[in-house]
Amino acid sequence: MDEKIKAGYVAIIGRPNSGKSTLLNNILKQKVAITSPKPQTTRIPIQAVYNDARGQIIFIDTPGIFAKVFDAVAKKINLKTEQVLKKNIDVLVYLIDHNRDRNIEENKIIGLVRNVDKPKILAYNKMDIKHPSYIPHYRFLESEFNKTVEISALFNKNLNLLVNYIFELLPIGDKIIKREDLVTPAINIDSKTFIAEIIREKAYLFLRKEVPYSLTTVVDEIADREEGLKYIKARIVTVSDRYKRMIIGDTGRMIKEIGRASRKELEVATNQKIYLDLTVETNPHWIEEML
Ligand SMILES: Nc1nc2c(ncn2[C@@H]2O[C@H](COP(=O)(O)OP(=O)(O)OP(=O)(O)O)[C@@H](O)[C@H]2O)c(=O)[nH]1
Ligand SMILES: [Mg+2]
Structure with missing residues (x-):
């Protein structure tokens, strides 16, 4: 008992x-x-x-x-x-x-x-x-x-x-969660969602004013590649092309910054080398469709 x-x-x-x-x-x-x-x-x-x-x-x-x-x-x-x-x-x-x-x-x-x-x-x-x-x-x-x-x-x-x-x-x-082998204490977020959240955190960090509220992040694929390299395909989705341009930044500087900071944190968290394929797209309906 x-x-x-x-x-x-x-x-x-x-x-x-x-x-x-x-x-x-x-x-x-x-x-x-x-x-x-x-x-x-x-x-x-x-x-x-x-x-x-x-x-x-x-x-x-x-x-x-x-x-x-x-x-x-x-x-x-x-x-x-x-x-x-x-x-x-x-x-x-x-x-x-x-x-x-x-x-x-x-x-x-x-x-x-x-x-x-x-x-x-x-x-x-x-x-x-x-x-x-x-x-x-x-x-x-x-x-x-x-x-x-x-x-x-x-x-x-x-x-x-x-x-x-x-x-x-x-x-x-009684214990509510009986499993002892949880990799992470979080019980309602899977790896794709967690990685998407890390990318969103970096977007909040680097983007100013209202831009973070215009966007969400999605991870489409996580795959193991050669020699312990993890490939992650992710998207930042925003409501308009104007915001999209701000997220990409001059000559792609902003998106690179967000991607680099995300990759660094994920590499420390997973103790693996990561290739992050991060793109930006416009979808004016993401709030109704995805939130
Ligand atoms: N100095 C100080 N800063 C704190 C403390 N706790 C949180 N912060 C800072 O406050 C800011 C907001 O912290 P969050 O944990 O994101 O706050 P939250 O209540 O979850 O915010 P929402 O998710 O937006 O509702 C971050 O910059 C934190 O570093 C604290 O005890 N002392
Ligand atoms: Mg919070």
Whole structure:
């Protein structure tokens, strides 16, 4: 008979750019979600497994909620997060970037969080940056939460404490994911999607302003070639030719930069030499068709 442990689903929610994906990666000590200084980097809720002697946590990293839904991408993304909150979660972690003051966006999330009738943890993130701090403007929330914790997701401050609190609040149950041989803790993204995400992260890094929101990335093929070389065929898809030209850049400089940075990270991650065949194409309908 299985020994009884703590087990359950834990959703991480918060404004865009509050550090949710960084938190997930650093709790797991492995990159499963891409991160960037630009808001709305995460587009699909990513589920990943954390195991230790106390039990099993299935984290769900959600896309940051936008208050003003001004484009089709944001609209679809917000819906995905709202769906996660309606699902069977056991604990909710609400991440607040204490360097940013409360505004309509934060209020919208506070409203969503209040509607979730589960144990909740309030986590102030980016505590490594001392000023400005708007914690006094959020204190009123603390009485609505089971626990409050101050963390730095980026610098691993108090992440153990946060995980302790999660285990305290999780129900007793059986392991949800029984397999021990998972290559990556992420359970709802396959290799093609993960590689596409890495390329999208680099596109977010190098492209300015609204360009990242115009695009998505797709991996069509991963093949083993001679002498341990991995061949990856991928596309950046954007809504217009104008954006396509910006993504390619003068004499192809931008696309080369995105490709080179992606290849480097993938080579380190897989410990293999990679040939990345990266192209850019226009499809004005990708948002309806692919997101
Ligand atoms: N200084 C500092 N920066 C942080 C911390 N946590 C995250 N960041 C930075 O904040 C930015 C956003 O981090 P993400 O993890 O992508 O944020 P997110 O909440 O997942 O954002 P969306 O997916 O867009 O909703 C990145 O540049 C991170 O490096 C932290 O504890 N301290
Ligand atoms: Mg994210």
